[in-house]
Amino acid sequence: MRSKEAFQQVMDMIREVSPTPYDFSSDRNGEAFWTELLKSVSQSHPFDLSNYSGRKLTSKExxxxxxxxxxxxxxxxxxxxxxxxxxxxxxxxRKEKASQRLLFAVAYSYCKANNLDLTPEADSGNGPVDFKMSQGYDSKVVVEVKLSTNTTLVHGYEKQLEIYKRADDTDLGIFLIMDVGGIGKKYADVQKVRREFLAEYGQASDIWFIDGNQKASASKRH
Incomplete structure (x- = not known):
């Protein structure tokens, strides 16, 4: 080690590593579950996008x-x-990363099954944006995925997504809220920001709200 500080940094990193092996059965962080979906989702739930297959798409497409x-x-x-x-x-x-990887698995599976000339990309841990769909340089759509429990939900729409759009040189952004409870008034606040963007700039990123709450089984509902 060239310095005491460098040695200390290494020691700090070692201490941060959990001594407990990761529990893949519960997969709390969503590290593994989505890899199986890459192969299975387009087979178990086919989705026809053949109208867009095998050719370069317009930005609108x-x-x-x-x-x-x-x-x-x-x-x-x-x-x-x-x-x-x-x-x-x-x-x-599961942690927010699980929702992001779930979306990637579904998008990748359908793009591959339908031979689409599109590239879905997930945040590998180094990049800022959660999910991006692109075709070359001209057509890019960035998607920010947030759990309803996230305390920075409104900031994510108002600030983060706009930064990511500028970084990818695109005006096309989507803000996806995965509802797992605890949404409170945050959804209304995000919608308010969108209305303000529309009034001031004439455009704003779309908001998608998906109910990811636990559902009772069919037998329990009757």
């Missing part, structure tokens, strides 16, 4: 595809049981 994938994602979460992937075995919501 890229937005259309992203919206269609988000509509299907919402359907899968709210009505096809995919909400279960947002919760660990103890009935607690």
């Amino acid at each position: 890229v937005i259309e595809v992203v919206h269609k994938i988000l509509e299907q994602f919402q359907e899968l979460v709210e009505h096809k049981g995919l909400w279960k992937e947002l919760w660990d075995e103890n009935g607690k919501p």
Whole structure:
């Protein structure tokens, strides 16, 4: 070590590593569950996007595809049981990263199954934006995903998403709120900011609200 400070930094990093092995069965951080969905979701829940396959898309078509994938994602979460992937075995919501990876898995699976000339990208841990769909340099849509429990929800829409859009040189942004409880008045506050953006700038990023709360089984509902 060249200095006492460098040695101390290494020691601090070692101390930060949890001595307890990661519990992949509950997968609290959403590290593993989504990898299986990459292979299975387009087979278990086919989704036809063949009108957009095998060719370069216009910017308008890229937005259309992203919206269609988000509509299907919402359907899968709210009505096809995919909400279960947002919760660990103890009935607690997985971390926000799980929602982001879940969206990536669904988008990637459908893009591949339909031979779309689009590149879904998830935040690898180094990049700022949660999810981005792009076709070359000209057509990019950035998506910021937040849990309803996030205390910085409004700031995420008002500030973070705008920064990410500028960084990717695009005006196309979507703010996705995954509701796992505790939303309070934050959703209304985000909508208020959007109305203010529209009034001041004439445009604003779309807001998607998806109900990811735990659902009672069919037998329990009767």
